Amino acid sequence: MAGQLPTVHNHDHLAEAVLTAGNRGLVLVIAAIALAALGVAVMLLRQVLAAGEGTESMKKIATAIQEGANAYLARQLRTLGVFAVVVFFLLMLLPADDMNQRIGRSLFFLVGAAFSAATGYIGMWLAVRSNVRVAAAAREATAPEGETPRDLTEVSHRAMKIAFRTGGVVGMFTVGLGLFGAACVVLVYAADAPKVLEGFGLGAALIAMFMRVGGGIFTKAADVGADLVGKVEKGIPEDDPRNAATIADNVGDNVGDCAGMAADLFESYAVVLVASLILGTVAFGDAGLAFPLIVPAIGVITAVIGVFVVSPRRSDRSGMTAINRGFFVSAAISLVLVAVAAYTYLPSTFAELDGITNAEIAQHDGDPRLIALVAVAIGIVLAALIQQLTGYFTETTRKPVKEVGKSSLTGPATVVLAGVSLGLESAVYTALLIGFSVYGAFLLGGTSIMLALFAVALAGTGLLTTVGVIVAMDTFGPVSDNAQGIAEMSGDVKGEGAQVLTDLDAVGNTTKAITKGIAIATAVLAAAALFGSYRDAFETAAREVGAAATEVNLSLDIAQPNNLVGLILGAAVVFLFSGLAINAVSRSAGAVVYEVRRQFREHPGIMDYTEKPEYGRVVDICTKDALRELTTPGLLAVMAPIAVGFTLGVGALAAFLAGAICTGILMAVFLANSGGAWDNAKKMVEDGHYGGKGSEAHAATVIGDTVGDPFKDTAGPAINPLLKVMNLVALLIAPAIVTLSYGADASVPVRTAVAVVAVSVIVGAVYFSKRRGVEMGEDDGDDEGSVSKSTQPSDPVAAP
Template sequence: MAGPLTPHTHDFARNLAASPVLTDGNRNLVLVIAVVALAALALAAVLVRQVLAADEGTDKMKEIASAVQEGANAYLARQFRTLGVFAVAAFFLLMLLPADNTSQRIGRSVFFLVGAGFSAVTGYIGMWLAVRSNVRVAAAARAATPAPGEPKADLTAVSHRAMKIAFRTGGVVGMFTVGLGLLGASVVVLVYKADAPKVLEGFGFGAALLAMFMRVGGGIFTKAADVGADLVGKVEQGIPEDDPRNAATIADNVGDNVGDCAGMAADLFESYAVMLVAALILGKVAFGDSGLAFPLLIPAIGVLTAMVGIFAVAPRRADRSGMTAINRGFFISAVISLVLVAVAVYVYLPSSYADLKGVSSDISGHPGDPRVLALVAVAIGIVLAALIQQLTGYFTETTRRPVQDIGKTSLTGPATVVLSGIALGLESAVYSAVLIGLSVYGAFLLGGTSVWLALFAVALAGTGLLTTVGVIVAMDTFGPVSDNAQGIAEMSGDVHGEGAQVLTDLDAVGNTTKAITKGIAIATAVLAATALFGSFKEAIDTAVAKAHPAASDARWLNLDISQPNNLVGLLLGAAVVFLFSGLAINAVSRSAGAVVFEVRRQFREHPGIMDYTEKPEYGRVVDICTKDALRELATPGLLAVLAPIAVGFSLGVGSLASYLAGAIGAGTLMAVFLANSGGAWDNAKKLVEDGHYGGKGSEAHAATVIGDTVGDPFKDTAGPAINPLLKVMNLVALLIAPAVVKFSYGQDANLGVRIGVAAVSIVTIVGAVYVSKRRGIAVGDEGDEGGSEPTRRSTDPAVVS
């Protein structure tokens, strides 16, 4: 942690006021980058046509796919209406925060809406295409088991065709993610020039806030349906996972799209946007005028190499599994990115810091070569992505020992399955945290004696990781599309034998790709949060220089962690991560309980469902999940936004800095633990379902199903939601930092304002948590006024039994 803010720091902050302008060369470069972003959107349109040109299969498959489409559209429409209220409120609140000029203040609020809108569009496009692609993947697999009289296709060719459709679907989402992220940042730089970093704070905040809501809401929806479907269908009724007799199956398939496709797409988009925000803020400080263009050049290269990587995922007959083809595309993209970045660095940047225009004397006199710093930092990010990909794959692939060991524990019951999965998650979190920590420290060392160059190197490592995002998003979307394809195939009954096995294999690969993308998303979140931490320090330095605090304020401006008030902030930051995770998991538990009771009720009151003479009421479960997911959004959202405000205005900027550090540390470990445990449990279940340890219907199978249901909210709700949580809190801290300094120290200090803002924030958080807890921990409790309607009706002992 940094020490007290000294007069030298004030001088440095004043140097920043002499903001660099955008030269003609850099303006032209940013224009080219904007064109690259548009090219990514154009490629997305081409891929959409390719995917939609594929066959949709039988009428039954189309009917099921249509029901999933209808449910997903209805949920997202209601979610966006709900989030519109938060967006409008945040727009006006941002207008109230301090800014250097009116143009900055208006631009920050306007681009907050743009960032939120782009995040929503990315998520919606991911859902829109996924619900159309899943039936086409199922239809492609059906060619392996054609109807009588139809020719049988080559099994390998069928598998490759199905995988290609699924991955190209992900490619569309990947291109939208990088295209819109890069386009938004480029437009801000072109319009606002030196003011771009401040305006981009709003852009990143909009993207992060909406992504967090979509991640939490979609995660609650999908896992409530998934857990409810598994517990009643597989465990109690002994029917397959996607059996059409299970009323929760349509909701489960809808959830895959609104949670994994829409939610994760929005999540990775905001990671992209927020990393660019941090890189441009620090780039302006460290590289002057070049710092407003160079951080955009690196991800622009990533857009081009992502195009190559997506088309490079072309399965071959010699491949051991679909994962081999995906790994090949990823590493081809990463290697080309590194080569092109090396070329760009040596063409664009000068050989000494003294030749950089618009930097302070501290940096212009710094020894060394900025080209070396930039290239090594970006390389660290690319290598980190590759290492996280391999590490996560090791802990979650069905062919690796960790998952096989969990599968073996199923022979001794669900308790050992749960224990082994938790142990795996805890262990893997350590290795991932060490890798991320070494990457941050390696980038930090590149800065030498300059903390600003060190922080910018961390941000550049993040942009290096962004070069892989296009392929990463494609990998992530591949997972739910494959999962849905298997569900549609099973519900329709039109895909059998080898065709069904093709989809099962793709689903297992999809589980691994989802786990990998979660791991890389976590790494991106940590690098972005660390870089934003540096941006936060820059904001504090600038605000302190304007406030002219008295000497007596020095202790409260100190960021030294040895001070007790700062240590309190550290503990609070870690605690918020735990509370946020607990709220998310508890929300899934409540909603899943309502689904369980509803599905049980339908089986009890409509016995004809089991012999196919009656049809389940799918819409009731979709409605339960929708209402519960939207109702549960407010508490985690308010916690993420208001907790940094409460800490900053009550304890000061030193405690707020420590709060962010505590959140980053605890959030990294918690997110990896939850994601890897859940992914390993899911694939251990797949391992047993493939015939190991007794196969489907055995006690071992029931044990892994229970492990999987525990892991569902881990890996698809709480774990992934920590990523946007960290960035939302960092951005809130960055946005409020000038106000905290203004009202806490110097000539404009106002204790009444501080106490008022802190009190309102604390009361709101406590009230939101209290209301959430009133909904009850145990579903079906008498007097549970906050529970969903089916939950309250299900207290009938006959239903419970």
């Protein structure tokens, strides 16, 4: 592989792939299935909204959360809309085979961005309406005096069903919009579909990354600030209405976890399909435009089954048992249906595949049906294994979290150390699972690199068959968390009803950690498949300009100094990105701490309920900081590949991507699992272990949870879209780098100018980011100290 470009017998393989009449009909059916998923989502939505909303106090709190979440997301989407328009025109300048591809790529960039934003917004919109309904369902466990309370198990199951079906709505929209968008591109553009889908994937990935980073900064700034002042300094409960940061904390759960994760998994869906279709036209000819869509279409069907299977039973040990059942039933049915599809749709030999232009693949002696099935099975099994592995390291009933909880007896330092060591260890096992899965899929290709890379992409589509249930699992977490917050702030859910919500919240912490692990695996498989697409793109461009494989900048040999530097830079970007995200939370959380302290200091009546906190001021601080701070990580993700590629060449850019993928796996899992373990260790102590609430052990676990908040909900999850954005940017600029290096239009000054601009943007963004201090939260009359009417929620809590 090093320094040698493989022989491809037909250089125009993408242009020669066609959409036959039979395939067109099949893709139409797939598009119909995608629309059916949206229909199921509407049905589930109606079921959720039909549930009761509880007391007037609960409704007022829920309305305040809704107002804050809507205001933040509206401002964020307006900001991102301007950015999307700029990228639209920049994409028009990048090379393409013809103007039709350029226009389609730019148009579907906007479609991908709009679908990603819509998925995130829908997730937030329903979550902020479902949370009060879950709290109201739990309240039925405590009947008014003189009335018989409802069966506790029945109440718990009802509350859980509402929360999970809320996630089911978001899951159906995620798979429905993702599959429908890809199917439309294939129907409209046929042979040009893979190139046009690059824009679709980039739009989805960019918006998801910004929503992930911005939402993560918002939610964790509020959460950390609320915990440090409320729990640690004032000794009041987590969602006590006297804490001015509580509304912002609950708003953050929705704009960070619900909107951010929904957009994140939608772009994973889109990006895996992009890579699958690009590589599929090489490996499977005409069938490569349809089969990668068949697999996620099956996932839509099984996701519907999985959501309805999650119906708690009396025999279940916990809510996690019901969720696991839905996940594994969905995965098993997917595997069976994929086997049926592969052996029905694909021929038994590669020679029988229509449109194969690569002679090496056409002469492959394997069975395409078996290769496709095994590749997809690898992805499905990987999802199941990561689900179990992540659960082991983050569930409250498992040994690792119990050990973190026990370490609280010796103070916060040992809690932090225990959580860090757990995260580091779990990252190794997850990375090994993903690495072996990628290698196993790669081996299916035999001597053909492109077939092997397509197998990796198919493994990604296999993992996608579980995405509908995964999104449901993830949304379940913040909905349960918010429900507990509304219950505590209103004071209307007590006794056994409050315990129901506490148990659901603990299950939600585990499901969030599990879905982050699976999202990371999806990101890595997508990035690995995109790496293959990138390789194909620059090799094709090199042949078109007649560049020799011996050119240093075209070599993938890691012994080349420029490639080694690229590898190091790729790893470094992941560290810098994570550091920027965590530092952004630290600064914003500091501003929240000052503001909450100021309110307690200047309004002493807050503690005895004679004065009300100014919730809107904290929401405004978090909104402004989140929108300001997301710029630097976003620019880093877009500009770093440009700087490396135009400075060191496409070989170094390939090494850059490899370094980012490898480091990103370990960093993302480490951050997610450490944070999840700290959070559940805190829950375990609050349930009465090691002294319970108010003890020194509790204070120690609160510190651990505070450290883990930006780990698991800001930096860790944002690495997923980071990897895919960088891969897609590299894929798009590779032909331009080759042309400016070796083509008739080769120009060192132009390459240098582009590289200098990219490096300058990165340096400037980081410099100005580091110059920002912590806002003291004082109302000095300037704009930073004022509360925007657009983000100030209505007064939600009346003093008791």
